[in-house]
Amino acid sequence: MTGTLSDTVCVHVPPLERSSEVVRMATTAMATQAGLNLDQADDLNTAIDELFRLSISDHNKQHTFCVRYEVHPDRLEVVAEGIKANLGDESSKVGRYRRFIIEKVADRFEESSNPEGGFDILLVKFLTH
Numbered sequence: 001m002t003g004t005l006s007d008t009v010c011v012h013v014p015p016l017e018r019s020s021e022v023v024r025m026a027t028t029a030m031a032t033q034a035g036l037n038l039d040q041a042d043d044l045n046t047a048i049d050e051l052f053r054l055s056i057s058d059h060n061k062q063h064t065f066c067v068r069y070e071v072h073p074d075r076l077e078v079v080a081e082g083i084k085a086n087l088g089d090e091s092s093k094v095g096r097y098r099r100f101i102i103e104k105v106a107d108r109f110e111e112s113s114n115p116e117g118g119f120d121i122l123l124v125k126f127l128t129h
Helices: 017-034 038-057 093-105
Strands: 007-013 065-072 075-083 108-113 119-126
Touching: 007 017, 017 038, 017 065, 017 075, 038 065, 038 075, 038 093, 038 119
Parallel strands: none
Antiparallel strands: 007 065, 065 075, 075 119, 108 119
16 A cells, blocks of 8 residues: 555654654554565664664653654655754764664655754655565
8 A cells, every 4th residue: 555645644752762662663554554665664663763762862851752754655754853963963973873874774864954953854765666
C-alpha cells in the first residue's frame, strides 16, 4: 500500500532510553505503510536511533523527542524536530560520526534551523521498485 500526502503521523516521546522502542516501532510501521522494504526500514531505524541517542545525551525534562512521518507516493519523509546538537559541527567527533551514519543510510538528508530552537533533521527514503 502506498500512501498519499495526507498520511502524516507525529510521535512525541520523552528522551528516555525506554522510549526508543516506541520510536522504532512507529518508524517500522510507517516504512511498511509507505511500501519500503525491510532493509530500507532498518536504514531509517538506524538513523532515527542515532538522532534519538543524541536527544538523550542532551536530556532536558521539558523537551520531548518528536518525529514526524509523511508518506508520499514515491518516498517516506521523516523529520526529527528540535534536535539540540548541530550535526554539521565539524569540531565534534561524535557529531561527525553520527552525521556519517545518517548520510549513509538515508537517500536524502537535510538539517535546518528550528524556529523554536535546535535543528530539524529531514531523512528521506525513496521506494525501490
